[in-house]
Amino acid sequence: MTPDWLKDGAAHVWRPYCQMQTARPPLPVVATRGSRLILADGRELVDGLASWWTACHGYNHPHIAAALRDQIERMPHVMFGGLAHEPAYRLAKRLADLLPGALNHAFFAESGSVAVEIAMKMALQFHINSGAKGRTRFLSFRGGYHGDTLATMTVCDPEEGMHSLFSGVMPAQVIADLPRDAASEAALDALLTERGHQIAAILVEPLVQGAGGMLLHGPETLRALRRLADAHGVLLIFDEIFTGFGRTGTMFAMQAAGIEPDIVTLSKALTGGTLPLSAAVASTRVFEAFLSDDPEVALMHGPTFMANPLACAAANASLDLFEDGAWRGEVARVSAGLAQGLEPCRSAPGVVDVRVFGAIGVVEFEAPVAVGDLCARFAEMGVWIRPMGKLIYLTPAFTTSDADLALLTRAIRKVVGVGSPLAD
Numbered sequence: 001m002t003p004d005w006l007k008d009g010a011a012h013v014w015r016p017y018c019q020m021q022t023a024r025p026p027l028p029v030v031a032t033r034g035s036r037l038i039l040a041d042g043r044e045l046v047d048g049l050a051s052w053w054t055a056c057h058g059y060n061h062p063h064i065a066a067a068l069r070d071q072i073e074r075m076p077h078v079m080f081g082g083l084a085h086e087p088a089y090r091l092a093k094r095l096a097d098l099l100p101g102a103l104n105h106a107f108f109a110e111s112g113s114v115a116v117e118i119a120m121k122m123a124l125q126f127h128i129n130s131g132a133k134g135r136t137r138f139l140s141f142r143g144g145y146h147g148d149t150l151a152t153m154t155v156c157d158p159e160e161g162m163h164s165l166f167s168g169v170m171p172a173q174v175i176a177d178l179p180r181d182a183a184s185e186a187a188l189d190a191l192l193t194e195r196g197h198q199i200a201a202i203l204v205e206p207l208v209q210g211a212g213g214m215l216l217h218g219p220e221t222l223r224a225l226r227r228l229a230d231a232h233g234v235l236l237i238f239d240e241i242f243t244g245f246g247r248t249g250t251m252f253a254m255q256a257a258g259i260e261p262d263i264v265t266l267s268k269a270l271t272g273g274t275l276p277l278s279a280a281v282a283s284t285r286v287f288e289a290f291l292s293d294d295p296e297v298a299l300m301h302g303p304t305f306m307a308n309p310l311a312c313a314a315a316n317a318s319l320d321l322f323e324d325g326a327w328r329g330e331v332a333r334v335s336a337g338l339a340q341g342l343e344p345c346r347s348a349p350g351v352v353d354v355r356v357f358g359a360i361g362v363v364e365f366e367a368p369v370a371v372g373d374l375c376a377r378f379a380e381m382g383v384w385i386r387p388m389g390k391l392i393y394l395t396p397a398f399t400t401s402d403a404d405l406a407l408l409t410r411a412i413r414k415v416v417g418v419g420s421p422l423a424d
């Protein structure tokens with residue numbers, strides 16, 4: 001049964017990452033509850049993705065819902081230029097307290113891509129303000145993904161990313177391999193010796209390159225990047241839009257490496273997945289490079305809906321939920337469930353790897369999978385799983401029950417065709 005609104009609107013909605021001529025119709029969702037999507041025909045699907053990795057506490061959490069109801073009655077939105085409101089100021093202080101070291105100055109925006117663009121702009125202007133000329137490029141990494149806007153496309157993986165069509169349109173950045181050992185650190189050091197004077201910042205997703213393939217690297221890689229950035233006078237930006245807020249088992253991935261970047265970008269789970277909000281949080285050193293009697297030295301940026309009070313209220317409520325620390329046990333439980341449930345897939349034909357890290361579980365195939373067909377098969381099995389490239393992966397809410405986790409991993413085992421004692 002297709003609802004009327006879907007029939008009437010289908011010709012007018014341009015859907016994301018979608019060949020509109022051939023794509024299957026989307027599934028109509030009418031409500032969410034916990035870790036479940038409720039479809040128009042009444043079916044419930046266990047959500048394996050937490051809506052693109054955002055809904056870390058599950059959907060419709062009563063504490064976040066209450067905070068939103070309270071805020072919407074009082075003040076859904078005001079401009080942030082020249083005005084201040086408690087939800088944003090409280091949130092900025094809480095983020096500064098939560099983030100390690102000197103990451104103390106939050107600039108708010110509405111989406112992850114825009115936060116990355118702001119971080120890039122901060123880095124470029126940091127050098128301009130500091131009198132360093134010619135640092136107009138960024139160093140980023142193969143396998144990386146930082147967004148779909150024009151500037152962020154330039155720092156994504158140039159071939160494997162979704163943006164190769166646009167190569168040549170925007171300035172070419174310096175794209176390298178992540179340093180994983182002494183030899184590759186030395187190679188990156190040599191590259192920076194040659195080109196470091198052109199580089200404003202190194203940009204990396206710490207520990208997990210998400211949309212580029214859920215590729216893992218260790219904390220030593222991040223420490224190497226910190227060493228190299230310092231040695232070559234380059235800023236270091238961590239894009240924690242995916243990894244932030246517990247997904248990898250620590251509050252922020254950087255904490256596993258015991259180092260801090262000069263700027264960190266946050267979004268996705270910042271509001272517990274309820275409203276769009278992002279932040280580029282700068283260190284005091286970066287922030288102070290923008291202080292002057294000269295207005296030209298200021299950061300000239302201000303998205304219309306920046307620091308939206310509703311979104312900030314949701315983020316504060318989400319941070320309340322993190323406060324008792326129970327999430328650590330939940331992430332560990334989900335991680336164990338993913339490992340147990342997905343491990344049998346390793347022996348399936350076409351599978352080249354199974355990896356689990358924090359609340360992220362991945363089955364990687366040797367070739368890209370048929371996304372639309374698989375989504376439909378998964379939905380028939382009562383789960384919402386949308387593969388990506390060569391991956392079938394799960395990034396469920398931390399609150400997903402063991403029973404729902406088992407449904408998710410069993411559906412994947414069935415699809416890859418592994419016989420296992422767990423399969424029934």
Ligand SMILES: Cc1ncc(COP(=O)(O)O)c(C=O)c1O
Pocket residue numbers: 111112113114116145146147148205210211239240241242267268
């Ligand atoms: C690491 C990372 N950076 C940036 C983005 C872009 O965020 P948005 O889709 O909110 O623009 C994403 C989105 O998946 C991401 O995973």
